[in-house]
Amino acid sequence: MTSTAATTAATTAATTSPVADARALGLAHYAARGVLEHVLARHGRTFPQQVVLRAAVTAYAPRTPDELVTEVQGSLKADPADIRTVLDDLLAEQLLAADGAHLRPTEAARELLTAVAAETAPLTARIWSGMPAEDLAAAGRVLALVTERANAELAALTA
Numbered sequence: 001m002t003s004t005a006a007t008t009a010a011t012t013a014a015t016t017s018p019v020a021d022a023r024a025l026g027l028a029h030y031a032a033r034g035v036l037e038h039v040l041a042r043h044g045r046t047f048p049q050q051v052v053l054r055a056a057v058t059a060y061a062p063r064t065p066d067e068l069v070t071e072v073q074g075s076l077k078a079d080p081a082d083i084r085t086v087l088d089d090l091l092a093e094q095l096l097a098a099d100g101a102h103l104r105p106t107e108a109a110r111e112l113l114t115a116v117a118a119e120t121a122p123l124t125a126r127i128w129s130g131m132p133a134e135d136l137a138a139a140g141r142v143l144a145l146v147t148e149r150a151n152a153e154l155a156a157l158t159a
Contacts, residue, residue: 020142032127039119043112048086050116051075053095053109062102077154 018024037047055071056063063071069083076083087103090096095109128136 020139025143025146035123035127036116036120039116039123042119043116045112045116046086048072048076048078048083049090049095050113052083052086052090053105053113056096056103056105057110057113062099062104064101065103068103 033047036050040046040050052068052072055068055075065084065087068087069080072078072083072086073080087096090109091098091103095106095112096103097106
């Protein structure tokens with residue numbers, strides 16, 4: 001390939017490749033979340049319920065309801081009252097159990113998350129397959145920076 005042809009090919013690729021922006025990030029998020037929500041719906045569960053259960057299951061020690069609300073609020077940016085409703089629902093459905101002042105995930109919660117993970121694994125593998133490691137590393141750096149900056153802006157807005 002001549003240098004002119006290589007330059008033209010590089011320019012064409014640069015102008016036709018999508019640029020990362022808030023819309024692209026949102027579309028990717030909702031597409032991936034849609035896949036997960038489809039699997040969760042087969043189990044009669046919602047995305048917020050899954051986030052709460054994952055936080056409870058992956059905690060190093062049992063969490064109080066307030067600690068779970070704070071953690072989930074940091075992830076979902078949801079109203080604490082809505083998260084408390086999710087906690088109440090999970091308690092009523094025996095996916096969380098009260099243990100004194102703490103909440104523990106039940107065996108049913110662990111089984112649910114294991115089943116969802118098993119069902120989403122092949123879907124996730126297809127979604128992420130074939131992406132060069134350097135692209136994933138660059139995307140990871142960009143997403144971490146966007147998250148940090150967006151969290152800072154949200155904190156300033158709500159201060």
